[in-house]
Amino acid sequence: xxxxxxxxxxxxxxxxxxMGFEYFQxxxxxxxxxxxxxxxxxxxxxxxxxxxxxxxxxxxxxxFGAGNLRAKVMFIGDNPGANEDETGLLxxxxxxxxxxxxxxxxxxxPKEEVYVTTILKCKTPQNRVPTxxxxxxxxxxxxxxxxTIKPQIIVALGSTAFHHLTGEYDTPIDRVRGTVLNxxxxxxxxxxxxxxxxxxxxxxxxxxxxxxxxxxxx
Ligand code: SF4
Numbered sequence: 001x002x003x004x005x006x007x008x009x010x011x012x013x014x015x016x017x018x019m020g021f022e023y024f025q026x027x028x029x030x031x032x033x034x035x036x037x038x039x040x041x042x043x044x045x046x047x048x049x050x051x052x053x054x055x056x057x058x059x060x061x062x063x064f065g066a067g068n069l070r071a072k073v074m075f076i077g078d079n080p081g082a083n084e085d086e087t088g089l090l091x092x093x094x095x096x097x098x099x100x101x102x103x104x105x106x107x108x109x110p111k112e113e114v115y116v117t118t119i120l121k122c123k124t125p126q127n128r129v130p131t132x133x134x135x136x137x138x139x140x141x142x143x144x145x146x147x148t149i150k151p152q153i154i155v156a157l158g159s160t161a162f163h164h165l166t167g168e169y170d171t172p173i174d175r176v177r178g179t180v181l182n183x184x185x186x187x188x189x190x191x192x193x194x195x196x197x198x199x200x201x202x203x204x205x206x207x208x209x210x211x212x213x214x215x216x217x218x
Pocket of ligand 1: 047
């Protein structure tokens with residue numbers, strides 16, 4: 001069963017529970033589950049109504065992702081920030097503005113040329129680190145975005161994105177940042193998250209070096 005099929009089945013189970021069922025005597029085969037989204041637009045419409053985890057109760061907006069659907073570079077962060085949750089738009093807030101500057105001033109490409117998204121599509125309370133259960137519910141969406149866009153380079157922004165994308169939970173990001181790793185058909189480079197840079201401006205030189213590595217691969 002693919003991750004998206006699991007999500008569909010889980011969604012169906014939640015719907016049955018909401019209707020009052022407490023258990024199932026009969027298993028409904030997947031062939032009776034509605035067809036899976038084929039395009040990013042279809043996926044975006046589905047995700048906009050997602051209630052697979054408790055974050056759906058506290059979010060204001062689902063922030064799906066934005067950019068060029070044929071992007072060579074895909075940036076993946078952890079989860080939307082407060083401003084992004086408020087507006088439903090990426091690049092909102094200081095962290096988003098810094099990311100846009102990193103892309104345009106160092107990679108030397110318009111921000112519309114890359115694709116930006118997050119592991120989780122809903123804000124976490126007080127911007128806390130997502131739980132493994134929340135990531136398990138939401139990660140199939142980002143995996144489908146990767147499969148559809150097929151970027152050549154994936155940039156994992158921060159520890160949460162790096163750990164959950166690669167499964168390298170015991171590897172600190174500062175040990176691998178700037179290193180070019182294999183990720184399926186793509187290359188993956190991890191670097192610090194812009195919000196970390198806002199708190200630790202001295203780390204900007206490392207991120208600058210990581211972005212130069214990425215620029216050399218374009
Ligand atoms: S975080 Fe992901 S899985 Fe959870 S409700 Fe939002 S879109 Fe659904």
